[in-house]
Amino acid sequence: MKIPDKTHKQITLDHGSGGSASSELIESLFLEYLTDPVLNRMEDAAVLNVRGKKLAFSTDSFVVDPIFFPGGSIGELAINGTINDLAMQGARPVCLSLGLIIEEGLGFKDLERIIRDIAHACRKAEVPVVTGDTKVVPRGKADRIFINTSGIGIVEEGTDISPARIRKGDAILLSGSVADHGITILTSREGLEFQGKLQSDTCALHKMVQGILGNLLQSDSISALHALRDPTRGGLATTLSELARSSSACMEIFEKEIPIAAPVRAACELMGLDPLYIANEGKFIAIAEEQYAESIIDVMRSFPEGQNSIIIGKVTDNYPGRVVVHTGSGGSRLAEPLTGEPLPRIC
Amino acid sequence: MKYIDEYRNPDLVRSLSAEIQRKITRPVRIMEVCGTHTMAIFRHGLRRILPEKLYLVSGPGCPVCVTPPGLIDAFCKVAGRRDVITATFGDMIRVPGSSGSLADARAKGADIRIVYSPADAIQIARDNPEKLVVFIAIGFETTIPLIAASILQAYREDINNFCIFPANKVMPPALETLMKDTSLNLDGLLCPGHVSIITGSEAFSFLAEDYGLSCAIAGFEPADILLAILALMEQINEGSYRVDNCYTRAVTAAGNLKARELVQEVFTPVDSRWRGLGTIAGSGLVPKGKYADFDVTRRLAIQVSEIDEPPGCLCGEILKGMKRPSECPLFGKNCTPSAPIGPCMVSNEGTCAAWYRFGVESI
Numbered sequence: 001m002k003i004p005d006k007t008h009k010q011i012t013l014d015h016g017s018g019g020s021a022s023s024e025l026i027e028s029l030f031l032e033y034l035t036d037p038v039l040n041r042m043e044d045a046a047v048l049n050v051r052g053k054k055l056a057f058s059t060d061s062f063v064v065d066p067i068f069f070p071g072g073s074i075g076e077l078a079i080n081g082t083i084n085d086l087a088m089q090g091a092r093p094v095c096l097s098l099g100l101i102i103e104e105g106l107g108f109k110d111l112e113r114i115i116r117d118i119a120h121a122c123r124k125a126e127v128p129v130v131t132g133d134t135k136v137v138p139r140g141k142a143d144r145i146f147i148n149t150s151g152i153g154i155v156e157e158g159t160d161i162s163p164a165r166i167r168k169g170d171a172i173l174l175s176g177s178v179a180d181h182g183i184t185i186l187t188s189r190e191g192l193e194f195q196g197k198l199q200s201d202t203c204a205l206h207k208m209v210q211g212i213l214g215n216l217l218q219s220d221s222i223s224a225l226h227a228l229r230d231p232t233r234g235g236l237a238t239t240l241s242e243l244a245r246s247s248s249a250c251m252e253i254f255e256k257e258i259p260i261a262a263p264v265r266a267a268c269e270l271m272g273l274d275p276l277y278i279a280n281e282g283k284f285i286a287i288a289e290e291q292y293a294e295s296i297i298d299v300m301r302s303f304p305e306g307q308n309s310i311i312i313g314k315v316t317d318n319y320p321g322r323v324v325v326h327t328g329s330g331g332s333r334l335a336e337p338l339t340g341e342p343l344p345r346i347c
Numbered sequence: 348m349k350y351i352d353e354y355r356n357p358d359l360v361r362s363l364s365a366e367i368q369r370k371i372t373r374p375v376r377i378m379e380v381c382g383t384h385t386m387a388i389f390r391h392g393l394r395r396i397l398p399e400k401l402y403l404v405s406g407p408g409c410p411v412c413v414t415p416p417g418l419i420d421a422f423c424k425v426a427g428r429r430d431v432i433t434a435t436f437g438d439m440i441r442v443p444g445s446s447g448s449l450a451d452a453r454a455k456g457a458d459i460r461i462v463y464s465p466a467d468a469i470q471i472a473r474d475n476p477e478k479l480v481v482f483i484a485i486g487f488e489t490t491i492p493l494i495a496a497s498i499l500q501a502y503r504e505d506i507n508n509f510c511i512f513p514a515n516k517v518m519p520p521a522l523e524t525l526m527k528d529t530s531l532n533l534d535g536l537l538c539p540g541h542v543s544i545i546t547g548s549e550a551f552s553f554l555a556e557d558y559g560l561s562c563a564i565a566g567f568e569p570a571d572i573l574l575a576i577l578a579l580m581e582q583i584n585e586g587s588y589r590v591d592n593c594y595t596r597a598v599t600a601a602g603n604l605k606a607r608e609l610v611q612e613v614f615t616p617v618d619s620r621w622r623g624l625g626t627i628a629g630s631g632l633v634p635k636g637k638y639a640d641f642d643v644t645r646r647l648a649i650q651v652s653e654i655d656e657p658p659g660c661l662c663g664e665i666l667k668g669m670k671r672p673s674e675c676p677l678f679g680k681n682c683t684p685s686a687p688i689g690p691c692m693v694s695n696e697g698t699c700a701a702w703y704r705f706g707v708e709s710i
Binding site for chain 2: 010013019332
């Protein structure tokens, strides 16, 4: 048997997993052809200088299966997802676009329910859809409905959020429990029995981020917030790995501090899944100067979506570019980014 | 969470590891046979709190890893048929054979579905009467009773479009083959907890009696594993050989008789090829008698060819605990979890994947 040819002849689901195969695809194909100083930064949203103003611009597509799940639907996910991409650059989202690709045969009632969810999410976030597009494809050429949203936001003067600013000694903050979304999707798709108390955490995070920035601005310490990232596909461990790599710092986290809802933990134990690798749709990681960490946590906890916010670790230089997990039982290990496809089509 | 948190208690874990530290007087080699143990040891970061003199070796206990490449080629060939829906556990999907993996076959159009139980494959068969649903039957004693039960169900309900691709393996003959290899130099064996629930602890007593090996059956939480290592240290220090059951909340001496009856009803032992270990007599199972038609290799007259492992790939030696992943020239360079060459890098429970994911070399 020969060593297999590494140039994948086809796209496999791995390439869309958000893990290392996705990064390889982006770096070896997309950036190769589309190279651009802003794109090359590979941030969740591009930050552009337009006539002295900093604008954030982002796009995201949603193909979740099932389209309705406990705690939300593809509609809410599409609005909150793009808002969160903007928020993670410290931007205040201004408006969104909405593109629908609908499979022939989708029930009108289902579409109406999705649009109602979109309207509800927009109202709650106070960010409107201002332009849109609809395409219908023949039965079997899509799976019920795919949604693309793009968004524009404004980054206020003085805000400078980038993994490059992460420093040794910084605190690692998390806005609440992990793995709720991924486990909810998996269990509702597989019809597993313990879905009763499970619920997706999909929500918009920009108000909490604006709250933190406003508070830091008041005390003239806006530069204390170094990086923000929402741990979606690949979960907390993959997102921290990305931050560790792009900052060449070591992220050390304490497993016992990481909130995990009891039914989520039970589901993970039963299915042999590591909750640190399971997707979230309403959480963020903040990296900030340690002396400001407690006051940032206080602000986060004042928002309902951040009431379980907690400091989960610190930035060190022990293993540059890596994530160290101090386990609940007193051991320690490194955590690599996700590979493979434990939970396809979760967003 | 009950039955979990107690066994992860850091104080308990610390005192057990201190006790192991006190008991160890010379370098000791212990093999953990089960892939779930390998994963648990890494996931809980136990290597960091164990003495340096204790050398933990991973054995052939990951069902995906021991599946030879020729068999994977045969899975892909069956999966590629237009009249077939393939149902498989998720771990199997990315393991490369000589001409791609099931994931590659799926990208080319094969209808391959990931299931969590063979019972899901039965449901797929009910829903798709015009297709033949083939369940890729991998796994050890823990999975085999479920597969037997699904064949019995299909037989009772007359579901003719369901069959399995038999690739299950049983553990005791493989352990016996390993023990005959004196170059392994093992002092003790952590016996697989889940397999023991089915087989009973008695199934491993031949290792102590015939091969003079200290054995302990371990559960999967940190305290379970450390307790079993401590039991092994005591046996090693005394120079005694027996099977200590350190997982009494789940394992009995006789095991699960009902499950074993199901297996005996449906299956008959056959010789089976293991990656790294070669062909081992009586280590595989195929459906027998009136259930024989549930065997897709019989129904579709499929030949499985023997294919050599990729050059440079040390999965075979790694499965026997003879080599460490870092000694493989492909490890971390040509062979990574995103582009695996050997199966030990693919499976969640594979030794190489665990070393890579948890950065064993550097911490």
